[in-house]
Amino acid sequence: MTLAQFSLGGLVLLPLLAAAVMIVLPHLWRRILGVVFGVLTAGLTVPVIAQVSASNLPELVLGGFEAPLGIHLRGDGLAAVFLGVTALVGLVLTGYAAVVTKAEGSYFSGSSWQPGNPGFWPLWLGCWSGLNAVYLSGDLFNLYVGLELVGLTAVALVALGGRSSWEAALRYLFIAVLGSLLFLAGVGLLVSVTGTLDIEQTREALEQLDDQAAPLLALVLITLGLGMKIALLPMHRWLVPAHSAAPSAVSPILSGLVIKAALVVLLRTWLWAVPLVQGSQWLAWLLGALGAAAVLVGSVLALRQTRLKPLVAYSTVAQIGYWFLAFPLLPTDNNDDALAAGAFHAVVSLAAGHAIAKAGLFAAAGLLKDRCGTDEIDALRGAGVHQPALILAMGMCAVGLIGLPISLGFTGKWQLTTAAVAAGHWWLVVVIAAGTLLTAGYLLRGIAPLLLAPAEQPEDAPAAGPVTQRIRLGEAAVILLGLATIGTGLLGAWLADLLEVGAWW
Amino acid sequence: MISPIDITLGLAVLAVAGLSLIPRSRLVFTMGFLALGIVITMVWLRLDSLDVALAEAAIGTGLLSALMVWLAIRSPEPPGAGGMQSSPRLPWLRPVIGAIAGSGLTMVMAAVWLRVDQQLPAWRQSVDQQLPDTGVEHPITGVLLAFRAYDTLLESAILMLTAAAVLALCRGGGLSTPGTHRLGVHQTSSPMPPVPSALPWAARLLAPALVLLGLWLLFAGSADSGGAFQSGAVLAAAFILLRTSQVSLGTATEHWLRPVLVGGVVIFILAGLLGPVLGLPWLSWEPGWAFVVVLIVEVLLTAGIAAGLYTLFLTLENPEGVR
Structure with missing residues (x-):
């Protein structure tokens, strides 16, 4: 067994082991173990990415039982990209949560709510393990189990935000479970016609199938379920309260990473497991139309927010739309591989860029909210005067979200525009341009007041705390994510090479 | 093919599920849920899935009911006294949309399900071959x-x-x-x-x-x-x-x-x-x-x-x- 194969299993099982052990430890030890295993998990992604970068496809047959009986883990290009992004964002956020006590959420002491919930650590490491499980899985049922692990820990992490977050967490739980069940129903339908759960074997069996009704229905069910979990408009209503009520270290995890897990499953289903279903063209167009609506409506709603965290959450709703804009360009009956590959690269670049930039922006918003006691944009006027580096970092994240060069957001939008022009879909270009302008508008509206002179504060306004050493360290996390937003923009070509490994074409 | 027992069980599932949704009291609702669990366990037994029946009886019915009984005793009235308020202007709209969507979904699912040429799981043979190693x-x-x-x-x-x-x-x-x-x-x-x-x-x-x-x-x-x-x-x-x-x-x-x-x-x-x-x-x-x-x-x-x-x-x- 090679190191890369060991890493495939270790990426899932070592953080899970840490999560289990932490449950019996006191708070301080949970933090230490969290940082140690965070570094270890991020380190394990290196051999996998190195193998993929050398055009190999590491594959692990768990227990030595070949499919269809057993489960395969496959580290292909798609998995490698998201493993890398998750390692980067996850490691930075682990450090952020370890130094900023309030970022871990709060607990009820019997008389009042106190900052720093010790339950954050096992849940976060469990969530990281689930994310890696989803990226690597080569088995449809195992994808469901991984999604459940991610969804359940994500819901619990939201609930750590105190009394006000429970309602949002409960709503998120219902959506997450309903989405998973729809996915499972689709998988059940696929198994009944193919007799296998392995993704590669499912594809082979479906290619020999004459009647495409069952795969089409399965695709509809899976897309609907995952659309809920990704929060594609009009199924986005749960996202804003959940992502904005969550603790400061959790919002970046949710917006940056958790919804990407559902996106990876959707791409796996559309491109690897159930491709080329006749009659699925309308579904791709529907997703494209919903994506366009999400870009426009989400951006306008973000412009209308008066609080910083909901603004950033609505920005996520809008950015989700870009990923779906590419779906009409993915192959459903015409086998134009270059076009499809371009659209696929665009989705992955946009999603990866969004993961880093949005994690940074949410971490910054949480830092401001925790220090000032509110995230009303009016009350935050001038808050950036004491934290200029934080505002600079937020600006770098904004570059990624708007899609200015150099960032993965720019790479993704460029690829998407090129693919749209090549396919002759000019309306996509219009949506992308309008979305870009709106993004610049709402981010300016959120960030610019932080630099303005403070307005007259009402007497009862909560007093902003001083900028402590720990908050400075928290700022460093945001700065790292801001720099990564710009730095990853240089990796566009390497990303395309990675995605060639184990691609469906 | 279909015996009267199966039809009775199927109708019983629908009837008990419907009945357990109507009451406003949490205690009555919980009792309905318990009964539903028992009927569904019997359905699994009819399907010769003893393992699923055991799991359904133990976890789905047994433990979940314990949690629900606790809740029903602790706070018998649901918050907001009923929760699901019908819209004041068009009280019939929600049920009608629900009924249309539900029947449409059932028909599509049934049509596809009946057309499908079902495959037996491909792992049956290898389970028997490799079981001795486990x-x-x-x-x-x-x-x-x-x-x-x-x-x-x-x-x-x-x-x-x-x-x-x-x-x-x-x-x-x-x-x-x-x-x-x-x-x-x-x-x-x-x-x-x-x-x-x-x-x-x-x-x-x-x-x-x-x-x-x-x-x-x-x-x-x-x-x-x-x-x-x-x-x-x-x-x-x-x-x-x-x-x-x-x-x-x-x-x-x-x-x-x-x-x-x-x-x-x-x-x-x-x-x-x-x-x-x-x-x-x-x-x-x-x-x-x-x-x-x-x-x-x-x-x-x-x-x-x-x-x-x-x-x-x-x-x-x-x-x-x-x-």
């Missing part, structure tokens, strides 16, 4: 703990993390004072509602029988139906019964709940690590000692599942107090 005899246990052990591991981790989540929402985040590792579930010290005097007596009488049943389900699982999940649910039921009848479990809970909760998952992962240590893939066990590993893992998983389910019951109380 150390167990029952194919379902073989799938759960050998062929797809990875899924089972992640599922057990989900239950463990659910328990960790509800503990995190307790006072003090589940720790008795900041800085310690001692379990602090404030609910253990709050009194349970009074119960009829016959219940403690019956609970003490029933508990040994339940423990015996749980252990039988566990050990029979290697050769027959049953296994860690069903057994864990029965054991958790025994604990819930003892707690409801005010038998003091406080000290044992404080010391043992979390080690038992995580023990199964920790040992499962460490056992999975044996493979890479010996140069095999993750979660591989040599046929010679596979049985021992599977047995240890299954016993600890059962204990962990029982502890996890009991934790869910233990932490039902709102940390801020009853409102």
Whole structure:
């Protein structure tokens, strides 16, 4: 067994082991173990990415039982990209949560709510393990189990935000479970016609199938379920309260990473497991139309927010739309591989860029909210005067979200525009341009007041705390994510090479 | 083909499900749910799925009902007295849309389902071939703990993390004072509602029988139906019964709940690590000692599942107090 194969299993099982052990430890030890295993998990992604970068496809047959009986883990290009992004964002956020006590959420002491919930650590490491499980899985049922692990820990992490977050967490739980069940129903339908759960074997069996009704229905069910979990408009209503009520270290995890897990499953289903279903063209167009609506409506709603965290959450709703804009360009009956590959690269670049930039922006918003006691944009006027580096970092994240060069957001939008022009879909270009302008508008509206002179504060306004050493360290996390937003923009070509490994074409 | 029993059972499921949605009282709703669970268990038995029937009876009906009964006694009226208010202007709109969407969905699903040329699972043959290597005899246990052990591991981790989540929402985040590792579930010290005097007596009488049943389900699982999940649910039921009848479990809970909760998952992962240590893939066990590993893992998983389910019951109380 090679190191890369060991890493495939270790990426899932070592953080899970840490999560289990932490449950019996006191708070301080949970933090230490969290940082140690965070570094270890991020380190394990290196051999996998190195193998993929050398055009190999590491594959692990768990227990030595070949499919269809057993489960395969496959580290292909798609998995490698998201493993890398998750390692980067996850490691930075682990450090952020370890130094900023309030970022871990709060607990009820019997008389009042106190900052720093010790339950954050096992849940976060469990969530990281689930994310890696989803990226690597080569088995449809195992994808469901991984999604459940991610969804359940994500819901619990939201609930750590105190009394006000429970309602949002409960709503998120219902959506997450309903989405998973729809996915499972689709998988059940696929198994009944193919007799296998392995993704590669499912594809082979479906290619020999004459009647495409069952795969089409399965695709509809899976897309609907995952659309809920990704929060594609009009199924986005749960996202804003959940992502904005969550603790400061959790919002970046949710917006940056958790919804990407559902996106990876959707791409796996559309491109690897159930491709080329006749009659699925309308579904791709529907997703494209919903994506366009999400870009426009989400951006306008973000412009209308008066609080910083909901603004950033609505920005996520809008950015989700870009990923779906590419779906009409993915192959459903015409086998134009270059076009499809371009659209696929665009989705992955946009999603990866969004993961880093949005994690940074949410971490910054949480830092401001925790220090000032509110995230009303009016009350935050001038808050950036004491934290200029934080505002600079937020600006770098904004570059990624708007899609200015150099960032993965720019790479993704460029690829998407090129693919749209090549396919002759000019309306996509219009949506992308309008979305870009709106993004610049709402981010300016959120960030610019932080630099303005403070307005007259009402007497009862909560007093902003001083900028402590720990908050400075928290700022460093945001700065790292801001720099990564710009730095990853240089990796566009390497990303395309990675995605060639184990691609469906 | 279709016997009258099947039709009766199918109609019974629909009728009980409908009836249990109508009442406004949580207690009546809970009773409806209990009845639904029993009917669905019978459906699984008719389908010859003894394992699923056992799981449905133990977890779906048994434990979930215990949680719901607790809720119904604690706060009998749902918040907002009913919750689902019909829209004032068009009261018929919601039911009509629901009925149209529901019947449309049913028809599409049925049409596709009837057209589909169903395939038998492709793994049937290989299960029979490779079962001797796994150390167990029952194919379902073989799938759960050998062929797809990875899924089972992640599922057990989900239950463990659910328990960790509800503990995190307790006072003090589940720790008795900041800085310690001692379990602090404030609910253990709050009194349970009074119960009829016959219940403690019956609970003490029933508990040994339940423990015996749980252990039988566990050990029979290697050769027959049953296994860690069903057994864990029965054991958790025994604990819930003892707690409801005010038998003091406080000290044992404080010391043992979390080690038992995580023990199964920790040992499962460490056992999975044996493979890479010996140069095999993750979660591989040599046929010679596979049985021992599977047995240890299954016993600890059962204990962990029982502890996890009991934790869910233990932490039902709102940390801020009853409102």
